[in-house]
Amino acid sequence: MTNLPDTKLPDTQLSDSVVANANEPRGMDDVHKNEEFDVEINGTLGKPFVDNAKMSSRKCDVFYGDKQAIFDVNIDIAQNEILAMIGPSGCGKSTYLRVLNRMNDTIPICRVTGEHKLDGEDIYAKEMDPVLLRARVGMVFQKPNPFPKSIYDNVAYGAKLHGLTNNRSELDDLVEKSLTRAGLWKEVKDDLQKPGTGLSGGQQQRLCIARTIAVDPEVILMDEPTSALDPIATALIEELMTELSAKYTIAIVTHSMQQAARVSNRTAYFHLGKLVEVNDTDKIFTTPEHQLTENYITGRFG
8 A cells, every 4th residue: 555645636426337227338438538548458467366366357358238348357356455446437447346246237238258256166157146146245336325224224134135143132233243343333323223314425335334244245346435425434434444354355446546545455457448457556656567557647647
């Protein structure tokens, strides 16, 4: 992890996430406006592979109908690391994130190819239940999305669905433990029956994190989890990510290079659907190996 100077690219509020009812990926045309910087990309530079991979992808291509959004992505995500994915809007980073827990399955025109594994197990095998996979590989979205239920029921929902507890006492303990891990217990312990939607934005996002970790996932995916939050709430989420990485593997998509520098162990730079470079975060923000990476982090485009 490293510190960047205060100067940074203007943050965009447009996410390259593809919502479940989308007909095509968003933002690709905006990226093509930067084609003057589209120098040749021959494979991925840096350190895309690790010895202790928790998740891995090989020859990953993603298509929306006839349009290809991801091109030949090859990468490992290490056990208990925080991997940050950065790049211009529409570059494919959120599309790739959704590959890792098969959220793209919800888009009829989306097709994913290649080999994708969790602890060596093919997550796209016919016998793999996507619902069970998403319990093992949880996701926190850009905007907090608490259920229209009580704070307690938001956290307990997954445990009830998957039968993780045997009685109310065990469920109570699980709710408390999850809210504590998410740094929210002290703030809501006397209001568990109040609606989760009544919390502040930062509290709602931590509630969603508590809901995710309540089913004891192995990997947590975060798609711009702080883009809608104020600086104080953002700092709390970033601190929480660092704490959670002791138990979980985390992959985060972010438009904030400062955030990537603060929280991640390695950073992956995407451009026009291609994985350009993966490296230790300190290196990628000080001595990047690819010209495109340098162009992006120095603000020449974004």
